[in-house]
Amino acid sequence: MSRKKELLTLMNIDTSWLKTNYITENNQQSFHDLRLEANNCQKxxxxxxxxNVVFGKGNEKADIFIIGEAPGKEEDLTGEPFIGRAGKLLTEILFxxxxxxDDVYITNTxxxxxxxxxxxxxxxxxSCSNFxxxxxxxISPKVIILLGKIAAERILNTSEPMSFLRTKIHYYKDTAIPTxxxxxxxxxxRSPGEKKKVWEDILFMRENINVS
Ligand code: SF4
Structure with missing residues:
Protein backbone atom coordinates (compact mmCIF):
# COMPACT_ATOMS: atom_id res chain seq x y z
CA MET A 1 0.00 0.00 0.00
CA SER A 2 1.36 3.48 -0.81
CA ARG A 3 2.14 5.89 2.06
CA LYS A 4 -0.58 8.24 0.80
CA LYS A 5 -3.18 5.46 0.74
CA GLU A 6 -2.03 4.21 4.15
CA LEU A 7 -2.51 7.64 5.74
CA LEU A 8 -5.94 8.14 4.17
CA THR A 9 -7.04 4.68 5.31
CA LEU A 10 -5.90 5.47 8.88
CA MET A 11 -8.05 8.60 8.70
CA ASN A 12 -11.02 6.48 7.58
CA ILE A 13 -11.11 8.25 4.22
CA ASP A 14 -12.31 6.31 1.17
CA THR A 15 -9.30 5.50 -1.01
CA SER A 16 -11.07 3.65 -3.82
CA TRP A 17 -10.66 6.70 -6.08
CA LEU A 18 -6.88 6.67 -5.76
CA LYS A 19 -5.18 5.65 -8.95
CA THR A 20 -2.65 2.93 -8.27
CA ASN A 21 -0.20 4.23 -10.81
CA TYR A 22 2.84 3.90 -8.62
CA ILE A 23 5.18 1.38 -10.15
CA THR A 24 5.95 -1.47 -7.81
CA GLU A 25 9.38 -3.05 -7.77
CA ASN A 26 7.88 -5.96 -9.69
CA ASN A 27 6.51 -3.62 -12.33
CA GLN A 28 9.84 -1.85 -12.69
CA GLN A 29 11.46 -5.21 -13.20
CA SER A 30 8.80 -6.13 -15.75
CA PHE A 31 9.36 -2.88 -17.63
CA HIS A 32 13.10 -3.51 -17.67
CA ASP A 33 12.55 -7.08 -18.87
CA LEU A 34 10.09 -5.95 -21.52
CA ARG A 35 12.61 -3.46 -22.89
CA LEU A 36 15.29 -6.16 -23.02
CA GLU A 37 12.88 -8.49 -24.79
CA ALA A 38 12.08 -5.81 -27.37
CA ASN A 39 15.77 -5.05 -27.90
CA ASN A 40 16.32 -8.66 -28.88
CA CYS A 41 13.05 -9.14 -30.74
CA GLN A 42 13.10 -10.76 -34.20
CA LYS A 43 9.36 -11.38 -34.43
CA ASN A 52 17.89 0.45 -32.83
CA VAL A 53 14.66 -0.74 -31.28
CA VAL A 54 12.72 2.38 -30.26
CA PHE A 55 10.99 1.02 -27.18
CA GLY A 56 9.60 4.28 -25.74
CA LYS A 57 10.62 7.09 -23.47
CA GLY A 58 9.24 9.18 -20.66
CA ASN A 59 7.73 8.85 -17.25
CA GLU A 60 6.95 5.25 -16.37
CA LYS A 61 4.37 6.52 -13.85
CA ALA A 62 2.76 8.88 -16.36
CA ASP A 63 -0.95 9.63 -16.37
CA ILE A 64 -0.76 10.36 -20.11
CA PHE A 65 0.39 7.67 -22.54
CA ILE A 66 1.07 8.79 -26.12
CA ILE A 67 1.20 6.40 -29.07
CA GLY A 68 2.51 7.37 -32.49
CA GLU A 69 2.96 5.38 -35.64
CA ALA A 70 6.48 3.99 -36.13
CA PRO A 71 10.07 5.18 -35.68
CA GLY A 72 11.53 7.29 -38.48
CA LYS A 73 15.12 7.63 -39.61
CA GLU A 74 16.35 9.77 -36.71
CA GLU A 75 14.49 7.69 -34.15
CA ASP A 76 16.04 4.53 -35.61
CA LEU A 77 19.52 6.05 -35.38
CA THR A 78 19.13 7.24 -31.79
CA GLY A 79 16.67 4.74 -30.29
CA GLU A 80 14.44 7.59 -29.06
CA PRO A 81 10.84 8.22 -30.13
CA PHE A 82 9.64 11.51 -31.59
CA ILE A 83 12.78 13.49 -32.22
CA GLY A 84 13.41 15.67 -35.24
CA ARG A 85 10.79 18.14 -36.52
CA ALA A 86 7.74 16.07 -35.63
CA GLY A 87 9.16 15.49 -32.16
CA LYS A 88 9.76 19.22 -31.71
CA LEU A 89 6.16 19.92 -32.67
CA LEU A 90 4.95 17.27 -30.22
CA THR A 91 7.02 18.96 -27.48
CA GLU A 92 5.35 22.28 -28.37
CA ILE A 93 1.90 20.67 -28.28
CA LEU A 94 2.68 19.23 -24.84
CA PHE A 95 3.99 22.61 -23.67
CA ASP A 102 8.98 14.05 -18.68
CA ASP A 103 5.32 14.19 -17.65
CA VAL A 104 4.17 11.69 -20.28
CA TYR A 105 5.22 8.38 -21.76
CA ILE A 106 5.75 8.28 -25.53
CA THR A 107 6.01 5.25 -27.75
CA ASN A 108 4.91 3.93 -31.14
CA THR A 109 2.65 1.24 -32.55
CA SER A 127 3.69 -8.96 -34.07
CA CYS A 128 4.53 -5.88 -32.00
CA SER A 129 1.18 -5.59 -30.22
CA ASN A 130 2.30 -7.53 -27.18
CA PHE A 131 4.93 -4.90 -26.32
CA ILE A 139 2.01 2.20 -16.77
CA SER A 140 -1.75 2.12 -16.23
CA PRO A 141 -2.32 5.63 -17.58
CA LYS A 142 -5.33 7.83 -16.93
CA VAL A 143 -5.60 8.76 -20.59
CA ILE A 144 -4.19 7.54 -23.88
CA ILE A 145 -3.55 9.87 -26.83
CA LEU A 146 -3.32 8.28 -30.26
CA LEU A 147 -1.34 10.29 -32.80
CA GLY A 148 -2.61 9.61 -36.29
CA LYS A 149 -4.53 7.00 -38.18
CA ILE A 150 -2.17 4.03 -37.73
CA ALA A 151 -2.28 4.26 -33.94
CA ALA A 152 -6.04 4.84 -33.99
CA GLU A 153 -6.63 1.81 -36.20
CA ARG A 154 -4.44 -0.39 -34.01
CA ILE A 155 -5.83 0.63 -30.65
CA LEU A 156 -9.47 1.26 -31.53
CA ASN A 157 -9.73 -1.47 -34.15
CA THR A 158 -11.45 0.91 -36.52
CA SER A 159 -11.11 2.10 -40.09
CA GLU A 160 -13.07 5.32 -39.52
CA PRO A 161 -11.39 8.50 -40.84
CA MET A 162 -9.50 10.83 -38.53
CA SER A 163 -12.17 13.49 -38.98
CA PHE A 164 -14.68 11.09 -37.40
CA LEU A 165 -12.40 9.87 -34.59
CA ARG A 166 -11.12 13.25 -33.28
CA THR A 167 -12.82 15.15 -30.45
CA LYS A 168 -14.55 12.03 -29.17
CA ILE A 169 -13.85 9.94 -26.10
CA HIS A 170 -13.05 6.33 -26.97
CA TYR A 171 -11.91 3.64 -24.54
CA TYR A 172 -8.89 1.37 -24.62
CA LYS A 173 -10.15 -2.19 -25.19
CA ASP A 174 -12.54 -3.16 -22.39
CA THR A 175 -11.01 -0.75 -19.85
CA ALA A 176 -12.31 2.59 -18.62
CA ILE A 177 -9.15 4.35 -19.87
CA PRO A 178 -10.35 7.27 -22.01
CA THR A 179 -8.57 7.38 -25.34
CA ARG A 190 2.93 18.39 -44.09
CA SER A 191 -0.43 20.17 -43.85
CA PRO A 192 0.16 23.40 -41.91
CA GLY A 193 -3.43 24.46 -42.61
CA GLU A 194 -4.60 21.67 -40.28
CA LYS A 195 -2.43 22.85 -37.36
CA LYS A 196 -5.26 24.79 -35.80
CA LYS A 197 -7.16 21.52 -35.35
CA VAL A 198 -4.68 20.34 -32.78
CA TRP A 199 -5.77 23.25 -30.57
CA GLU A 200 -9.35 21.96 -30.88
CA ASP A 201 -8.09 18.54 -29.79
CA ILE A 202 -6.27 20.04 -26.79
CA LEU A 203 -9.32 22.08 -25.81
CA PHE A 204 -11.54 19.00 -26.08
CA MET A 205 -9.14 17.10 -23.81
CA ARG A 206 -9.03 19.95 -21.27
CA GLU A 207 -12.81 20.14 -21.14
CA ASN A 208 -13.49 16.43 -20.97
CA ILE A 209 -10.59 14.65 -19.28
CA ASN A 210 -9.36 15.22 -15.76
CA VAL A 211 -5.78 14.04 -15.35
CA SER A 212 -4.89 16.14 -12.31
S1 SF4 B 1 7.71 -7.22 -33.38
FE1 SF4 B 1 8.17 -5.08 -32.87
S2 SF4 B 1 10.10 -5.13 -31.72
FE2 SF4 B 1 9.88 -7.12 -32.76
S3 SF4 B 1 10.99 -6.87 -34.67
FE3 SF4 B 1 8.85 -6.36 -35.11
S4 SF4 B 1 8.68 -4.13 -34.84
FE4 SF4 B 1 10.61 -4.79 -33.88
Missing part, protein backbone atom coordinates in the same frame (compact mmCIF):
# COMPACT_ATOMS: atom_id res chain seq x y z
CA UNK A 44 8.83 -9.50 -37.66
CA UNK A 45 10.78 -8.46 -40.74
CA UNK A 46 11.41 -4.96 -39.36
CA UNK A 47 14.11 -6.48 -37.16
CA UNK A 48 16.42 -6.97 -40.12
CA UNK A 49 16.90 -3.34 -41.19
CA UNK A 50 16.80 -1.58 -37.84
CA UNK A 51 19.71 0.16 -36.15
CA UNK A 96 0.69 24.20 -24.63
CA UNK A 97 -0.98 21.61 -22.40
CA UNK A 98 1.35 22.66 -19.54
CA UNK A 99 3.22 19.39 -19.89
CA UNK A 100 6.80 18.44 -20.62
CA UNK A 101 8.00 15.21 -22.17
CA UNK A 110 5.71 -0.69 -33.75
CA UNK A 111 9.15 -0.43 -32.18
CA UNK A 112 11.32 -0.77 -35.30
CA UNK A 113 11.54 1.51 -38.33
CA UNK A 114 9.75 0.37 -41.51
CA UNK A 115 12.02 0.82 -44.56
CA UNK A 116 11.66 4.17 -46.36
CA UNK A 117 9.26 5.27 -43.61
CA UNK A 118 6.39 3.28 -45.13
CA UNK A 119 3.41 2.49 -42.92
CA UNK A 120 3.83 -0.64 -40.81
CA UNK A 121 1.71 -3.47 -42.23
CA UNK A 122 -0.86 -5.47 -40.29
CA UNK A 123 1.50 -8.39 -39.70
CA UNK A 124 4.16 -6.10 -38.21
CA UNK A 125 1.60 -4.28 -36.06
CA UNK A 126 0.21 -7.56 -34.82
CA UNK A 132 2.49 -2.02 -26.60
CA UNK A 133 -0.24 -3.76 -24.62
CA UNK A 134 2.20 -4.63 -21.82
CA UNK A 135 3.54 -1.06 -21.70
CA UNK A 136 0.01 0.26 -21.26
CA UNK A 137 -0.75 -2.34 -18.64
CA UNK A 138 2.40 -1.57 -16.63
CA UNK A 180 -8.35 10.39 -27.63
CA UNK A 181 -7.24 10.73 -31.24
CA UNK A 182 -5.04 13.67 -32.33
CA UNK A 183 -3.50 14.36 -35.71
CA UNK A 184 0.08 13.08 -36.01
CA UNK A 185 2.64 15.92 -35.77
CA UNK A 186 4.27 14.74 -39.03
CA UNK A 187 0.90 15.19 -40.78
CA UNK A 188 0.55 18.67 -39.27
CA UNK A 189 3.99 19.57 -40.63
Missing amino acids: CQLAYDRN SMNLSR VKCRPPENRNPNSEEIS LDKQISL LVFYHPAYLL
